[in-house]
Amino acid sequence: MSTNATSPGRSRPERRQPGQDWSSWPTYESAALGFRDHWYPVLWTEQVGKKPVAVTLLGENIALVREGEEIHALHDRCPHRGVPLSLGRRQFPGTVSCPYHGWTYDLKDGKLCGVLTDGPDSPIKGRVKVRTYPVRQRFGLVWVYIGDGDPHPLDDDLPEELRHNALVIGGRTDVRKGNWRFAAENGFDEGHAKYLHNTALWRLFKVMPAWNKTRVVERGEWLVRVQDEVHWEARMPGLGLWTNKRWWKRMPLPDAPGKAQKTNPVIKGLDLPGFVSIRMPGILRVAYPQFIHYEWYVPVDADNVRYVQLMVRFETGARAGLFKLKYLAAIRWLFHGQFTAQDAWMVDVMDAPPEKLYRPDLSLTAWRRKVEQSAPNVQPDKR
Amino acid sequence: MSTNATSPGRSRPERRQPGQDWSSWPTYESAALGFRDHWYPVLWTEQVGKKPVAVTLLGENIALVREGEEIHALHDRCPHRGVPLSLGRRQFPGTVSCPYHGWTYDLKDGKLCGVLTDGPDSPIKGRVKVRTYPVRQRFGLVWVYIGDGDPHPLDDDLPEELRHNALVIGGRTDVRKGNWRFAAENGFDEGHAKYLHNTALWRLFKVMPAWNKTRVVERGEWLVRVQDEVHWEARMPGLGLWTNKRWWKRMPLPDAPGKAQKTNPVIKGLDLPGFVSIRMPGILRVAYPQFIHYEWYVPVDADNVRYVQLMVRFETGARAGLFKLKYLAAIRWLFHGQFTAQDAWMVDVMDAPPEKLYRPDLSLTAWRRKVEQSAPNVQPDKR
């Protein structure tokens, strides 16, 4: 039976085959642009200066501007004639001026505080306003809140272990092709690493399993993938031996079945039953023995995702410095570079639904159910 | 109040906010492709030779061909199989032949006067015709009439001072991004020059005002911007001093308020109460003390405009030659180049409606009203 053929039941929705669409997860299906009422990491703070920078977030065009230590975010459209404010200049402190007619906006509240080409008594002054967005700086990143009303604390959208611990960070942010949901599903996907990444330089000296048996358990806001069985090789009937073992490769520790994952080695008190976890609005956590890798899948628009990768070690002083060096010399290129570029390739070429899910995809369906249950505020898609 | 937010009244048209659309100017709103029954400048005459040239004008594809001193314009589509005639050859004098099957059209009337691959007695000869367009040559430019019926004289579509005076011309024609209406509005826009162009090399040695108070008056076919007040600096409350004055810049003459603009210095008898004027179907006139700058906003299609700039001095002989030299050495690069490229930039990024107009925009609304009142023959948009 080919799942590509149009199912005969397609015109009778009550008999629709599973996998033909995502109607089992209606909220998720409608969330091509992600979820409002969350904080999203966007750029490194040093990427934002006095000259405004244009970014797109959940389909909204935003101009980021620095004023001293503060970074401000405004809707990137002058209400006068629709010119992007990100093309503008900082004519006066604390403001940005549209390049066209010098309409000048207060960076703090977006109010039109001066209209250079209409004189000091311009009647429109104070009567126009561009939307502003709450901004925070944390871990060297600019975080923007997309939502209505007053934002909740940024901490609420951060993994708990990042909130109060001393740590050192290395990271990359890129805009990549593909919808954010494909990127998130790829991240929490149990199955692909063992095949897609078995050519990755990052795994050159470490074996990956051939296949696993997996459960997904809930831990607070997180879904955690727990491996009940890890198989390092498999004799495939009619095909031959399938394994990622090579004589020069070490067996890694954290995947070992039945092994001590009741407390994570990285952070005392962080109770992680498994290696990989995910939470709203699209944050992945991969707990290696020595460090944690995070991925934020930040929706740009329906066809692009901002992919923010952080590698965090909970150290200070010289050991933190050494980690930073190791990150810049190797991890950045091998893991945050070539390894996740393989993921980016798949996120780009993937095309679902229709889809035909298999046993390890319980991680995907658990994530979709989790999204449905959290009843998020879906960003409307105006296309 | 942000004008970007969807107005709550939007679903109830009777309470629609001003600026949400252009429904106050319904003719103008529908005129993305401009107006029929007018002459438009297209190319320099030396750009058209025996090999046909393809241009698009008000959405119509046209082939221009030279035959001796004459230039002819035909609809750029062979009725046989839709091949562009601009790809054709001049097989016989006074004709153009489609490159595919040698259907041969008389350049004068577009009649199929020979079908090379069907012999002298081809039954279809004389029974097919491609549309032709009236063409004139003037000021070194090719002018094409888009309209129905016999054209009115080209003079009717020319500024009156160009009709009979001796003059010398320098100019450029380019196709630029953006709709022709944005280009025209940018041209007659009272407000932007003082801010957008204050970095232009063309104004390196001349101060521009900080802001003006402006009226628009009608003079025959023209709307003229009249400056009631010209302010060279302004102290903007809460912001600081706004001025384009610099110690090395001269104050220009023609903008001086209350000053002698009853007769224009350029042409005796040209009664211009102001510096800048506009007329149908989209011609701008900027009267400098020594010369006049003109802009034609010729619609190409809904997203592109042919921008024809002319700089005219009413002189002959040696002084005309000197002006031509000055044009080629400086004006062409500083004014028709970098200065108006700033306008092109805005015309490209502008995105309205919605829009929120301010006091100086009375120049825009006067122009839109003028268009409505002139009840033009709108070119239909078949997309």
Added chain:
Amino acid sequence: MSTNATSPGRSRPERRQPGQDWSSWPTYESAALGFRDHWYPVLWTEQVGKKPVAVTLLGENIALVREGEEIHALHDRCPHRGVPLSLGRRQFPGTVSCPYHGWTYDLKDGKLCGVLTDGPDSPIKGRVKVRTYPVRQRFGLVWVYIGDGDPHPLDDDLPEELRHNALVIGGRTDVRKGNWRFAAENGFDEGHAKYLHNTALWRLFKVMPAWNKTRVVERGEWLVRVQDEVHWEARMPGLGLWTNKRWWKRMPLPDAPGKAQKTNPVIKGLDLPGFVSIRMPGILRVAYPQFIHYEWYVPVDADNVRYVQLMVRFETGARAGLFKLKYLAAIRWLFHGQFTAQDAWMVDVMDAPPEKLYRPDLSLTAWRRKVEQSAPNVQPDKR
């Protein structure tokens, strides 16, 4: 009368002008993607190796893979998550594995025969299948059958003289712009060669006629163009002399009127009353005295055609080797290169309907009628 103007009768279909659309040939009009239930040539066999190759045929995405001497064709989409199988690897003999999760398909029947990342007992194994396509290798080309049910023999879709004779072949395959129907019509078009190709290097030493009188006759599956009159020059009233004669050009033989085309010189027993013939599903045959040139117009999608050109000489041994040399040294560049690139140019810029047909176009209408009468299985266009 211009056929470009919208006919007044257009809103009343019963009075529709001929040429406004292709509604006289409704099957043909709907066949932008060609016809199912036929064999199509796609690539040279040496272009397909162990690494899969992606091709598009009649709008269907297909992955071609070699396994030893065999070439296999699969629908180029893994049913799991929609990743193209042409990006995959040959992990085990006789299979292709999706690069994402290692879903492994048997090349022979498309069955999911192993799921590497789900272990030997994966429940989905054997329950998913990708569509496969019948493949043959002939004349050094890969032939793919697009159709339902068991395919008829490849021989049924080959010109009869190619089935059993000893022959030598030179050829090219390219994907070119334009719909396959324009390519086919261009091929069987009586009129254009005499004008479009009179600048071709291929005809540098041979005269082409000025115009012909032509009939189309049916010979089995083929339509054959028969020339009743061939005119080498014509005096066009009001224009002048039209001829392709030049003092250095020879007159060619096969076009000579009334001359011996009852048996073709190429193949004894091949009864060809004319020079050029066409058959379903879009195969052109041009019988030169020493060799036959064939063109297959293989639909890629609605806007692209795979153009397969073969030059065949019915010889063996040394004479075959000489012909192959001549092909590579000259014919490939002059005829299959520059000459047919002129056709490709027209196929790209052509835009019909509307169209206005002339006397020699009886070849086009005969072909369209032939298509209607053959009641083909039209490939549906899902756009």
